[in-house]
Amino acid sequence: xxxxxxxxxxxxxxxxxxxxxxxxxxxxxxxxxxxxxxxxxxxxxxxxxxxxxxxxxxxxxxxxxxxxxxxxxxxxxxxxxxxxxxxxxxxxxxxxxxxxxxxxxxxxxxxxxxxxxxxxxxxxxxxxxxxxxxxxxxxxxxxxxxxxxxxxxxxxxxxxxxxxxxxxxxxxxxxxxxxxxxxxxxxxxxxxxxxxxxxxxxxxxxxxxxxxxxxxxxxxxxxxxxxxxxxxxxxxxxxxxxxxxxxxxxxxxxxxxxxxxxxxxxxxxxxxxxxxxxxxxxxxxxxxxxxxxxxxxxxxxxxxxxxxxxxxxxxxxxxxxxxxxxxxxxxxxxxxxxxxxxxxxxxxxxxxxxxxxxxxxxxxxxxxxxxxxxxxxxxxxxxxxxxxxxxxxxxxxxxxxxxxxxxxxxxxxxxxxxxxxxxxxxxxxxxxxxxxxxxxxxxxxxxxxxxxxxxxxxxxxxxxxxxxxxxxxxxxxxxxxxxxxxxxxxxxxxxxxxxxxxxxxxxxxxxxxxxxxxxxxxxxxxxxxxxxxxxxxxxxxxxxxxxx
Amino acid sequence: xxxxxxxxxxxxxxxxxxxxxxxxxxxxxxxxxxxxxxxxxxxxxxxxxxxxxxxxxxxxxxxxxxxxxxxxxxxxxxxxxxxxxxxxxxxxxxxxxxxxxxxx
Amino acid sequence: xxxxxxxxxxxxxxxxxxxxxxxxxxxxxxxxxxxxxxxxxxxxxxxxxxxxxxxxxxxxxxxxxxxxxxxxxxxxxxxxxxxxxxxxxxxxxxxxxxxxxxxxxxxxxxxxxxxxxxxxxxxxxxxxxxxxxxxxxxxxxxxxxxxxxxxxxxxxxxxxxxxxxxxxxxxxxxxxxxxxxxxxxxxxxxxxxxxxxxxxxxxxxxxxxxxxxxxxxxxxxxxxxxxxxxxxxxxxxxxxxxxxxxxxxxxxxxxxxxxxxxxxxxxxxxxxxxxxxxxxxxxxxxxxxxxxxxxxxxxxxxxxxxxxxxxxx
Numbered sequence: 026x027x028x029x030x031x032x033x034x035x036x037x038x039x040x041x042x043x044x045x046x047x048x049x050x051x052x053x054x055x056x057x058x059x060x061x062x063x064x065x066x067x068x069x070x071x072x073x074x075x076x077x078x079x080x081x082x083x084x085x086x087x088x089x090x091x092x093x094x095x096x097x098x099x100x101x102x103x104x105x106x107x108x109x110x111x112x113x114x115x116x117x118x119x120x121x122x123x124x125x126x127x128x129x130x131x132x133x134x135x136x137x138x139x140x141x142x143x144x145x146x147x148x149x150x151x152x153x154x155x156x157x158x159x160x161x162x163x164x165x166x167x168x169x170x171x172x173x174x175x176x177x178x179x180x181x182x183x184x185x186x187x188x189x190x191x192x193x194x195x196x197x198x199x200x201x202x203x204x205x206x207x208x209x210x211x212x213x214x215x216x217x218x219x220x221x222x223x224x225x226x227x228x229x230x231x232x233x234x235x236x237x238x239x240x241x242x243x244x245x246x247x248x249x250x251x252x253x254x255x256x257x258x259x260x261x262x263x264x265x266x267x268x269x270x271x272x273x274x275x276x277x278x279x280x281x282x283x284x285x286x287x288x289x290x291x292x293x294x295x296x297x298x299x300x301x302x303x304x305x306x307x308x309x310x311x312x313x314x315x316x317x318x319x320x321x322x323x324x325x326x327x328x329x330x331x332x333x334x335x336x337x338x339x340x341x342x343x344x345x346x347x348x349x350x351x352x353x354x355x356x357x358x359x360x361x362x363x364x365x366x367x368x369x370x371x372x373x374x375x376x377x378x379x380x381x382x383x384x385x386x387x388x389x390x391x392x393x394x395x396x397x398x399x400x401x402x403x404x405x406x407x408x409x410x411x412x413x414x415x416x417x418x419x420x421x422x423x424x425x426x427x428x429x430x431x432x433x434x435x436x437x438x439x440x441x442x443x444x445x446x447x448x449x450x451x452x453x454x455x456x457x458x459x460x461x462x463x464x465x466x467x468x469x470x471x472x473x474x475x476x477x478x479x480x481x482x483x484x485x486x487x488x489x490x491x492x493x494x495x496x497x498x499x500x501x502x503x504x505x506x507x508x509x510x511x512x513x514x515x516x517x518x519x520x521x522x523x524x525x526x527x528x529x530x531x532x533x534x535x536x537x538x539x540x541x542x543x544x545x546x547x548x549x550x551x552x553x554x555x556x557x558x559x560x561x562x563x564x565x566x567x568x569x570x571x572x573x
Numbered sequence: 574x575x576x577x578x579x580x581x582x583x584x585x586x587x588x589x590x591x592x593x594x595x596x597x598x599x600x601x602x603x604x605x606x607x608x609x610x611x612x613x614x615x616x617x618x619x620x621x622x623x624x625x626x627x628x629x630x631x632x633x634x635x636x637x638x639x640x641x642x643x644x645x646x647x648x649x650x651x652x653x654x655x656x657x658x659x660x661x662x663x664x665x666x667x668x669x670x671x672x673x674x675x676x677x
Numbered sequence: 678x679x680x681x682x683x684x685x686x687x688x689x690x691x692x693x694x695x696x697x698x699x700x701x702x703x704x705x706x707x708x709x710x711x712x713x714x715x716x717x718x719x720x721x722x723x724x725x726x727x728x729x730x731x732x733x734x735x736x737x738x739x740x741x742x743x744x745x746x747x748x749x750x751x752x753x754x755x756x757x758x759x760x761x762x763x764x765x766x767x768x769x770x771x772x773x774x775x776x777x778x779x780x781x782x783x784x785x786x787x788x789x790x791x792x793x794x795x796x797x798x799x800x801x802x803x804x805x806x807x808x809x810x811x812x813x814x815x816x817x818x819x820x821x822x823x824x825x826x827x828x829x830x831x832x833x834x835x836x837x838x839x840x841x842x843x844x845x846x847x848x849x850x851x852x853x854x855x856x857x858x859x860x861x862x863x864x865x866x867x868x869x870x871x872x873x874x875x876x877x878x879x880x881x882x883x884x885x886x887x888x889x890x891x892x893x894x895x896x897x898x899x900x901x902x903x904x905x906x907x908x909x910x911x912x913x914x915x916x917x918x919x920x921x922x923x924x925x926x927x928x929x930x931x932x933x934x935x936x937x938x939x940x941x942x943x944x945x946x947x948x949x950x951x952x953x954x955x956x957x958x959x960x961x962x963x964x965x966x967x968x969x970x971x972x973x974x975x976x977x978x979x980x981x982x983x984x985x986x987x988x989x990x
Contacts, residue, residue, distance in 0.1 A: 246700070249661075250664060251658075251660050251661065251664065441658070441660060442658075442659070442660060443658040443659065443660065447625075447656075447658060484660045485660075508659060508660055509631055509634050509635060509659035509660070509663075514634055540664060540667065541664075541667055541668060541671055543664075545700065546693065546696070551697055551700060552697075552699075557969070558971075562969060568883050568884055568885040568886065569882055569883070569884055570884070571884045571885045571888065571968075572859055572884060572888060572892075573858050573859065573885075573888050573892065573894070573968050573969075574732055574735055574737070593721075593722075593723050595704070595722045595740070598702055598739065598762055598764045598765050599737050599738070599739040599765050599766075600764040600765060603764070605722075605739055605740065607722050607723065607740055609723060622737060622738070623737070624735050624736060624737050651740075653737050653738055653739055653740065654737055655737050656737075
């Protein structure tokens, strides 16, 4: 007779082992290491919650202190490899195998450890892709998560940084795994129930908030004239003609410049209400002036942003907020929204090759993907029409039968031809290919594939790749906006001029934009302080961004 | 420091009557461009001092495009570079020519 | 050609009195500060008075060595002016830079003409250390000599680089100082304090702490400066005009009064650990609210509670 509940019994054994350290569900912080050693088993699949924003930092530190003789060879399945402890556990042997999505600040170390054989890599995923695998073949046996507060029963309040938590808990708890939460405080009654108690098995009181990185704060003071020029080109050459209302912005300064030009340059073009009304977006402080001047109808957020909490609470028409008034973010849903319900993704990148493939890998760093590839890809399963989507589809296939023709999501790469350290954005060969060779990866880490990219915007102009009819045209369209990079200087000038006549390439002057008008005076806010003032004092910038 | 000089044929003479103009500052990623008159109307001389060695081909390309496209005839241009990128160089040169066209 | 940073040229300037002083270049500030068309520059960029030292370090030079000096008019009143460019080497004072300012102050004494200095400096230029240190001594002497001759030397503090090191010593010798919220005035900069005393003593990355310790509001509250203005070119112009109305007196009585005031300040605030504690002792009811207060609210409270500044400072 087959035993149909081995997983349930396995969890029960862990629950029994953990109860020695718990009063009800509450585990004391000073017992945390011993507790983890009791409930974990060598070789477990473990999700240690953390992404580009929130971190279950207390649990990460405790896991790193576990005895590798007792806990070893864990298979970590987690969104972010961000804290030093996330990699320390691979050095000590506590963990061996890794499936992840984003590594930001640890990108150089993770590459070294992969090359040195300390990390056995499963794959680098997008967020949504990793979440999907939690439900298919990477279901965690133990999830170590973070919340703002818990009640005695284990109901969790995540505050504005809900992010990945519901997804991780859903997969783990219903997959017969064990859910352990760190919380900032234990309260009689949580402000709202983000995670129901019956999905949570143990709670440890960290007595302090979990760590959150203010990743999406861009200081307007650092925006350059060239970035303003690229933003003007994007607004007038893309947002206006396509009428892009539903969109996602990347994290860079070019898109921050767009956000700060909407109430000035965008207003002058008469675009208010016609573009940028519905967003899948983290709460970017640089969007405050546009929200305040009535451009924005609705924003759904992947996560929160430090200092934006009170502002969002005071703008419930715009943001998704709970009965307690605070933001409810949800990374999985927002990624899905960005994939299926947005007509445009626009973001910066570090390298673009002649086919339009782009990558953020340079100099042996494995930075991961985060969510950009989900936003920056055409959703093949999409079936609902919209004007920009249909127009892009028509540009790509003008002779196709309209009723059978797929639309296209606008996937826009924006940047200056030369980036930090004078590194050219355009290259013959992506640095990602060298990394893949070196680390013996099956796939080079490509952020956005060339066949998904529809437009490239630089200070030299806009290349519309939808209008390119063959590989050569595509290559010359890319070279034609690549400025003084080697790729740009090697252009076929005659062919580039022909592409310009067909509006495959549009220069600033073709759009009626004088590059000399790209002045910081166009920005609606010049400093973080201006953003705070625009919010009526509701935005509370972190200290590191202040100059007052 | 690397010192570069380009003596370029121009297509359009510089406008305005202003004797001298200065744009930009010498800061990281920026440059200052001093524009003076005194060359023949079909010619522009550009002197560059840059701490970044080995970018002569880029300077050549940027200055050649500038001379071909801008009203730069008759100008003597001196650049102190703080490590600016080509797009910033091109922008400052264009700003300088525009400033020369304005009254003092 | 290397990494990019925010860059605003001084060249195409819309005539916008609300333009940020903090963001402007030295030349941009001057053009908005002075009466239109009144400025004439001494030793302008076309004279190419370049630093004789920087090339040794493979560092780029600037035609004006980071300071613009000249003559102009403020509401019809003739003045001499000097504006430091904080983006060129952090506005640091080297040999040529210093000599231009010294010469201007000598001229001021001889011409009996008031001086306005637009500070934006981290202090001595390290690559020209000896020449720079000497230059600062000479500037201070020239300042005191000019003031002894009855000339007002007004300092405006609101630049990106702040006013630190030797620059702050020069500012301390001015007859009046005008500051904005963004302005910073301190002998030692945040990084210097952290390096020497440790991050526990002073976390230079905690920018709110930096501003609570050396920023415009704090300096105004403890009487380190005389006037507090908004961060606009128009406000600084009004501030400069008001400062030029103040008495130029520099005599023994003024110095003795200032010495007594500084001794009182040390006794009253010497044991405080943070700007907010200083403000609380000054009688500010909600000291933690001070950084976020707007100009009017701040001035209402500050003008009631602040320590008076003295003519000598």
